[in-house]
Amino acid sequence: MTTTKYRPESLMMSYGYKPELSEGAIKSPIFQTSTFVFKTAEAGKAFFEVAYGLREKGKSEELGLIYSRINNPDLEILENRLTLWDEAEECAVFASGMAAISTVLLEFLAPGSLLLHSCPVYGGTEHFIEKILVKLGIHCVTFYPSDGKSDILRKLRESGHADALAMIFLETPANPTNAVIDMAMCREIADEFSTPEKRVLMAVDNTYMGPLWQHPLKFGADLVIYSATKYIGGHSDVIAGACLGSSALMKRVKTLRTFLGNMAGPWTGWLLLRSLETLKVRMECQAANAIRVADFLAGHPKVEKVYYPGLIPECDKQYAMYRRQCWSPGAMISFDIRGAEREAFRFLNGLRLIRLAVSLGGTESLAEHPASMTHADVSPEEREVMSVSERLIRLSIGVENADDIIHDIDQALAAV
Ligand SMILES: Cc1ncc(COP(=O)(O)O)c(C=O)c1O
Numbered sequence: 001m002t003t004t005k006y007r008p009e010s011l012m013m014s015y016g017y018k019p020e021l022s023e024g025a026i027k028s029p030i031f032q033t034s035t036f037v038f039k040t041a042e043a044g045k046a047f048f049e050v051a052y053g054l055r056e057k058g059k060s061e062e063l064g065l066i067y068s069r070i071n072n073p074d075l076e077i078l079e080n081r082l083t084l085w086d087e088a089e090e091c092a093v094f095a096s097g098m099a100a101i102s103t104v105l106l107e108f109l110a111p112g113s114l115l116l117h118s119c120p121v122y123g124g125t126e127h128f129i130e131k132i133l134v135k136l137g138i139h140c141v142t143f144y145p146s147d148g149k150s151d152i153l154r155k156l157r158e159s160g161h162a163d164a165l166a167m168i169f170l171e172t173p174a175n176p177t178n179a180v181i182d183m184a185m186c187r188e189i190a191d192e193f194s195t196p197e198k199r200v201l202m203a204v205d206n207t208y209m210g211p212l213w214q215h216p217l218k219f220g221a222d223l224v225i226y227s228a229t230k231y232i233g234g235h236s237d238v239i240a241g242a243c244l245g246s247s248a249l250m251k252r253v254k255t256l257r258t259f260l261g262n263m264a265g266p267w268t269g270w271l272l273l274r275s276l277e278t279l280k281v282r283m284e285c286q287a288a289n290a291i292r293v294a295d296f297l298a299g300h301p302k303v304e305k306v307y308y309p310g311l312i313p314e315c316d317k318q319y320a321m322y323r324r325q326c327w328s329p330g331a332m333i334s335f336d337i338r339g340a341e342r343e344a345f346r347f348l349n350g351l352r353l354i355r356l357a358v359s360l361g362g363t364e365s366l367a368e369h370p371a372s373m374t375h376a377d378v379s380p381e382e383r384e385v386m387s388v389s390e391r392l393i394r395l396s397i398g399v400e401n402a403d404d405i406i407h408d409i410d411q412a413l414a415a416v
Contacts, residue, residue, distance in 0.1 A: 008084040009280040016080035030270045031073045036065035053255065070258050074269030079242075081276055082232070085211035086224055088244035092254045093269060097207060097227025098124045099262035100241030104223055105129070105169070107256045108201055111137035113166035114159060116152070116189070118181050119144050120386045121171045122205065122227075123377050129169075139164065144385055145172075145179035145318075152189060165193040170221075171205040172214075172325070176334045176370040176394040177387050178307045180321045187220025201249075207231075207361070212283045213328040222249060230361030234275045234282050240264045282363060282399055286331035289365075289405060290397040296406045297335050302343075302413045304391065307334040331397040332360060334370070341390040343416050344369055348393065350412035353404055360396035365405050367395050 017028050038044035047064035050057045051071075057063065065071055079091040094100040105128065109115055117129060119142045129140055139161045143152045156162040168190050172181035183204065190200040203223040204216035207230050216224045226232055228240035241264075243253055257263050264272075294308040310329030312319045322329075337343050347367075348356050354365040358374050368374060371383060371390050378388065397405065 008081075011084055012081055012276045012279065015084065016077040028074060028077055028270065028273060031068075031266050033068065033072075033266070035067050038064070051258075053251070068266065069261050069263060072263075072266050072269065074266040074273065075264060078269045078272050078276070081273070082211070082242055083244060085279075086206075086215050086217050086244050088217055088224065089247045090250035090254075091242055091244045092250055092257055093228065093264045093272070094241035094243070094257065095262050095264050095268070096239045097122075097205075097225070097229055097241035098128070099257075099260075100225050100227075100243045101125050101205065102128050102132075103253060103256050103260060103262060104203055104225060104243055105133060105167070106260075107252050108167050108203075109133065109138050110166070112139075112161075112164055114139045114141065114156075114161040114164040115167050115169060116141045116143065116156065116165060117169040118142075118171055118174065119382065120174050120177070120375065120378065120388070121169070122175055122207070123374055125169075125171070125205065127377060145174055145177075145181050149185050149189065153192075156189075156193075162193065165190075165200050166198075167201045167203060169203050169205070170216075171208070173208050173309060173322075173330070173332075174386075175208055175332075176307075176374065176392065178208075178309055178330075178332065178334060179386075180309065180312075180318045180325065182321050183216055183219035183221065183325060190220070208332055209326055209328075209330050212280060213287070213330055214326050217245070219325060222246070223253075228272060229359065231283055231286075232275060232279065232361075233272060234279065234362055236359060236362035236364065238268055238271045238275075240268050240272055283331070285399045286361075286397050287328045289399070289402040290331040290333055291329065292402040293395065293397055293405055293409065294329070294333050296409065297333065300410075300413060302338050302416055304336040304338050307387075307392075308332075332394070333397065334392055334394045336389065336391040337393060337413075337416065339391060339416070341369075341372070344391055344393055346416045347412045350415035351408055352411070353400065353408040354395070354412075360394075362396070363399045365396060365398040365400060365408075367393060370394050 047066050049055045082091045141159045168186050190202045194200045201222045204221040205225045207227045223245040226242045228242050297303045298306045309322045354367050357366045358368045
């Protein structure tokens with residue numbers, strides 16, 4: 001018998017859900033319940049033994065439903081469906097992207113260990129690393145997209161803690177400049193510092209491109225993380241996060257999630273199941289619109305520079321990396337307007353269709369000013385290295401008609 005391997009988008013309406021367990025309902029109900037009734041005391045005991053790691057799960061044994069901080073059908077179906085995009089063994093869904101990121105960092109780092117991370121990363125991640133992990137005695141080394149392998153190795157040596165390297169954390173393409181970081185190079189570095197007893201882990205925040213356009217697990221990442229608030233949720237109406245990886249690593253992540261209690265609730269899980277059904281059509285429409293918008297911006301006299309993977313010239317060393325790692329240029333565009341903060345603000349205040357708000361990946365187009373908003377926390381010196389100037393504007397392109405988005409940008413630029 002041949003089995004058809006359906007593509008993820010074909011399975012987003014059905015995978016992991018058994019209608020016969022829910023009165024035949026075509027869609028999973030919202031299991032708005034805190035706890036689950038055990039058939040017998042023996043069954044309850046067996047569930048807890050597995051959930052608390054007191055024994056390994058039997059071959060055909062499924063972890064029974066216990067309590068919604070540990071498991072819940074809406075979350076389990078969602079987690080199973082999310083594994084399909086990244087071809088991961090397991091997934092854990094969280095109450096926010098920051099919950100996913102902080103849980104991963106806390107689980108795999110300990111006082112004395114060293115974290116190497118790319119810069120820029122999302123402001124909340126930067127704050128958690130620099131202000132909270134450092135307080136716990138975890139050392140940090142930062143590198144920039146312009147750093148090559150030898151620069152990074154030098155920074156690690158100079159830190160005096162290279163032997164304690166436990167994790168490399170990346171965000172690529174970087175927010176807000178779309179700078180691409182070489183994941184294979186980072187894996188090489190992780191391998192150089194791994195020993196038979198200790199694998200240096202690589203975690204990638206794939207919010208900007210995923211889960212459709214980039215698959216870090218295929219480039220040596222051990223863990224891939226999302227702010228599911230962005231493309232996965234896709235409607236700017238839910239805050240959530242996700243982490244995916246091997247069963248062995250995810251068991252540790254899920255155990256810490258159980259004790260931090262930062263899982264997503266059933267209603268969030270249900271909303272995300274609904275969002276996943278249209279993930280591919282939404283993201284493809286957003287990317288198609290973004291290509292048109294980027295081309296328009298690149299030809300506009302009031303625009304100095306456009307930061308968009310689809311416009312990286314072939315002669316640039318970022319080009320080969322982008323083509324290797326990404327399946328699409330994505331739907332995030334940043335650009336330098338000619339002038340300074342005053343011109344940038346005039347543009348932002350002049351928009352009529354595109355809304356002035358942070359966040360990204362939703363159905364509606366959004367615009368923001370990284371230097372004074374998402375990256376206000378970053379020092380002016382670091383912003384300079386990262387090309388986050390007062391002229392920079394970040395756009396998240398939505399599913400509106402591309403001509404209307406371009407018209408709005410055009411009239412706002414005319415007002416500058
Ligand atoms: C790249 C990236 N990672 C993580 C986060 C944090 O996600 P959340 O807001 O869902 O906690 C964000 C939020 O903007 C983000 O842009």
